[in-house]
Amino acid sequence: MNFHLVLKLVLRDWRAGELRLLLVSLLVAVGIVAAITMTVGRLQSAMMLEAASYLAADRVISGGKPIPEAFIDAADQNELAMSHTLTFTSMVVAQSTDARTQLVSVKAVDDEYPLRGTLKVTDEPFGWGDATEDVPDPGKVWLDSRLFPALGVELGDRVQVGYADFEISRVLTHEPDRGGSMWDMGPRLLMNIADVPATQVVQPGSRLNYKLLLSGERAGLDSVFETIREDLRPDYDWEDVRRSVAQIGRALDRAERFFLIGGSLAVLLAGVAIALSAQRYASRHINHVGILKTLGATPNDVLFAILGVLLLIGLVGMTLGYAAGSALHYFLVWNFRELLPAELPGVGFRPLILSTVTGLICLFTFALPQFLALKNISPLRVLRRDIADGATSKLVTYSFAAIGSVSLLIWYAENVLLVVGLLVGISLTCLVFSGIALVLLKGGRVVGAEAGSVWRLALAGLQRRRGSNTGQIIVFGLAIMMLLIIFLLRTTLIEEWQAQLPDELPNHFLLNVTNAQVEGVEAFLDEHAVYDGFLLPMLPGRVVAVNNENVRTYQENIQGTVRRMSGPRLSSTRQLTYLEDLPNENKVVKGDWWDPNTGAHEVSIEDSYAYRWDLDIGDELTFQVAGSEVTATVTSIRSLQWESFQPNFFMILSPAALREVPATFITGFHLADEDKRYVQDLISQFPTITVIDVGSIIEQVQSILSRATQAVEWVLYLVLGGGVLVLIAAIQSGRDYRMREYALIRSLGGSRNLISGSLIAEFTFLGAMAGLVAVCGAELSMWFIEGVIFEFDYTPRPMLWILGPLMGMVIILSVGYLGTRQLVSTPPIAVLRDF
């Protein structure tokens, strides 16, 4: 047999419609993988780019000492873009008659700053900013809006920083890398790094923060990290956006995991569709091959023809699939154009390689075993129908498919735990429900024997084809289960993101509100802002002793142990608070939260902080707060959500411990964009308080999350497409025997209504069973995926147990009935002649 003949056979099969479903399944598998990897890859890059603007760079090296030359050389060798910044706190004096002073956070930058994101400036304090590519020229500074009323200055006035004085040339409204540590931030003064020596602020002992901003290719960044990682500790930190901005890091991680799960499910579904359509193709070709063999086709000819068909289908399916995937990808990119940066990173080869290998694995593990069965068909079958059809053993078929799925999943998701979880869920569900379905189908006959003829016919059919119906229930069930998983996951994810950023989230925070100002500030906020009265006391303090041991000695001892990792130091001054009740979003993980009226001195510690410094329930900490010492016992360890836009505290004390110490207060409020001018009024009215505007940070996070949400929605649609394909393939694979049986029944005088009724009854039953299988599998998998992969709290969904079977009934009934309605309308003779 030559290839020309194989081509002819394929074309003839195609013309007869035998190959369409197989080709479409392959096309969808390859197309989905291509579209998901291309789109997700580019969305991810876009999200990372957007997220990188949080750091104003792709990676940042920061530390209290100047950046070593070795680091700069490493970055240079890897052709990375670099920018140096230096941040320090300094008292700034207005060069005016009243010489007002203000403690500000000075940031000195070079001309390359920022490497990602943009600075925004304006000429009007509290006005909207426009993006600029400039930085302050030497001799000039840009000031935060709130510094203008605080210092009583205008544009063009001069301020003194250290020993140098500068002209105020612009109002700074946005700085990309401002979100990192919003609670330690004073108002900003931006200057040129060339002016730093003139200020003479860099002295031994001054608290400085040097940063080397890096951007460029991922490989280059990784290479720099590898080169210098040994030299980073203990003075320098290596930051990337995931580590630096908790809100973004978690969202990106979760979105990525979702895409991977979605993609894996879509590929699995398409794989099942390929297996089903290959099975149908094979079973319809048993006789065909028998005839070919009587006509002299050798087993090797048949093998050659099978491989030829697979190769051709593979080639066409994969090419068309990749083209369709690319088209879908461009549509998605077009659809997201408002959200995406004008220049997207390239697609790269990963999607092409991934989708091609997916196609090949699908073909060779899902389709080939079914095809190979044809090679061994006995030519004698043509003479005698009772000869075995030589089908490949189920064990071989399933093993091939299992190997295919596992390798696809592991390769695709790069997460063995996830794959194991999914597979355990799927296998357990299959096993348990195969048993239950078999028993139910057997019982159905007994129950149905007394029922009306429609049910009797349906149940008789269901019971007679017990094996294949069990298979169908499992396949339908798995398809619906995967749709449920992806739908539930998407809902959980989006709800989580929305909860993280409610509409009227405080976009401003007030610091340093004194006891005397509380009443006035509250009245002001009640009038002009959305404000829920949340006013926390804040006291700068530091730990001086642990269990009566000097904190520095204690700290050194701990650092010698395995817990030596980067993070906030125990002895540093930090903000403390006292509260009666456990704040929202905090969870006690060890010990108990105190009684609101406790008279004891108690302290609650954040869990990672407690772990790092080896603090546990019962330890005594001595704090120095406002010149006096307070000792408190650790009574609880808390976990908290760093990604919430709320003030978070490493250490919270009981009111009795700190109530007598003078404190200032912090509060958050939401101000609509058009009401921003009230900030100026507030500062004029209460000049000593500090206002922090986190609106732009929230907007950035919102924009990233809305991108992620849209992408998640699209992945959902693609998986839905895969699911529908499986359903169609499964219905089609059961179509032939239904056709034959119902044609016989009609020829024996069965009415159309009897056939329709029986089909409806059969699909209703199959659908309800499949829905039950789906809910069981979905709950099992969600318990694992939510709990382990996404670290959400798993909550059972009782409604699902009703909705699942109902959904199964509706879906299977509609797809099934549409797919087989021909059975009812085709004259029985036309059907019988075909078999």
Next chain:
Amino acid sequence: MGRENLTILDGVDVSLAYGDSLAIVGVSGSGKTTLLGILAGLDLPTSGKVWLDGEELTEMDEEQRAKVRSKVVGFVFQSFQLIESLTALENVMLPGELRGDSTARQDAEEFLDRVGVGDRTKHYPRQLSGGEQQRVAIARAFASRPTVLFADEPTGNLDTATGKLVADLLFDLNQEVGTTLVLVTHDVGLASRCKHRIELTAGKITS
């Protein structure tokens, strides 16, 4: 539960010269079709030997037997056995195509004409009547100009008149092409048109 061995054919010894015709008759289950399958090399006996066109089929594997079939054997079946997805012409071309004959198409068209369905070349089997389908099957069998033609109840699915037409065609072409004909039939009339006749009873030749 154990399975007893069934003897389907026992002591069958038949030889047939080129151009001869043989009818195998017998009641249902007497082993006619099994014998046909073995003679045509579709199946192997558990013991005994079969020669076809000078080659010993029983010494060959399926691959070699298939090659012999493609060279010397043609088939006509009771249930026609046309491939549903192929047109009448494509069905008839298939044996030639499998052998790689460059004249497969012309041969097929010629034989379809000769069996009287030359105007239905583009029809699919389901669009043809039983008689027409069997004619296409006969055209397919003869198009490869086989040395031996095996026919399994060739008229079994046809009414008497159509059956007679098909039988006439089979014997006319047999004469014309000089094919050896082996047919299994219940039809006494059809059997009597063969030069030789054996009757099987419970797997043994009884006459």
